[in-house]
Amino acid sequence: MSQLNIVIFGLSITSSWGNGHAVTYRGLVAELARLGHKVTFLEQDAEWYASHRDMPYPQGCKIILYKRFSDVQRFHLARIRSADMVIIGSYVSAGIEIGNWILQNSPGVVAFYDIDTPVTLAAIARGACQYLTADLIPEYDLYLSFTGGPVLKILEDEMGSPCARTLYCSVDPSIYRPETRAAKWDLGYLGTYSPDRQPKVEQFLNVPASQWENGKFVVAGPQYPSSVVWSQNVHRIDHVPPGDHRSFYNSQRFTLNVTRSDMIRAGWSPSIRLFEAAACGIPIVSDWWQGLDHFFVPGEEILVAQSTEDILVYLHNTSESERKSIGYAARKKILSAHTSAHRAAELEEYAREALKKPALSKSAYSRGRAVWRKP
Secondary structure (H helix, E strand, O other): OOOEEEEEEHHHHHHHHOHHHHHHHHHHHHHHHHOOEEEEEEEEEOOOOOOOOOOOOOOOOEEEEEEHHHHHOOOOOHHHOOOOEEEEEOOOOOHHHHHHHHHHHHHEEEEEOOOOOOHHHHHHHOOOOOOOOOOHHOOOEEEEEOOOOOOHHHHHHHHHOOOEOOOOOOOOOOOOOOOOOOOEEEEEEOOOOOOOOOOHHHHHHHHHHHOOOOOEEEEEOOOOOOOOOOOOOEEEEEEOOOOHHHHHOOOOEEEEEOOOHHHHHOOOOOOOHHHHHHOOOOOEEEOOOOOOHEEEEEEEOEEOOOOOHHHHHHHOOOOOOHHHHHHHHHHHHHHOOOOOHHHHHHHHHHHHHHHHOOOOOOHHHHHOOOOOOOO
């Protein structure tokens, strides 16, 4: 197959500080490069990421850091016009302006990659989304969504997307893999603080810790307010860089997955942390959301909790052989369908499908966008 020239505007690929976007983009572009495609990644040089840049030169792509959108307009128009596909990610600063400008200037496929689909749609409904508008959704040739299930039908039938497809999160199994090491903690959680997740972090980790004084627990992630009072046997880590995620997961007997409320309402929204832990062969205890059983078989590949008591039962009553069996079954599922290589192949397929469509879409006419589709 011929090489594709792909340009991505993303929140960050150089810094994983307080976001799950970077790890997703790193795996995706590395695998696209292995497929022979050329990838350029444009990232705003934001101060909060610049001071926590844990991978300034990711594999598989050319990195361009820009200060402001006007710099992109001045220096990178030719790059946009020569691309077969341009992708704008969620949470990109000035994403609405960037999207409109790219739609006016790109002759290739223009896609929106939503790593936060339910959050995005909820923000649009409130009139509070800073990177996408309802009017822009029909203009994008392709809407790539971290969330599947009914949301795809909403995007096409109600929001007007000409083509909504899943591009779930993924992991690199050569990085996320089991390790033999003594467990430091009985239950751990990795995630940036979020007000809507915190009640379940309390219910599923902090309260069980207070009820099992001899248990060892850990919560890792930035932005937790000082007002949160942790049980004395909960160890806090402010930030675990991606290079240390594998050892962090493999130092737990069980790991906790907690889902944001918008994702629970939408369903079909696996998180990057869920897939990372599974790839490491660590048994996961998760809250329930619609579609979870599409990704993992409850009781065999994942454990589902609805109460503090469920957590304590899993921690006290799961035998070591059962624990290992659940973890390795989850890893097998990840290897079969959810690696970065799977996602790169899916994106390639979507891009080639879109490039074969008729030369001028209705949406392109509405914006005065003359688009020549490459055969």
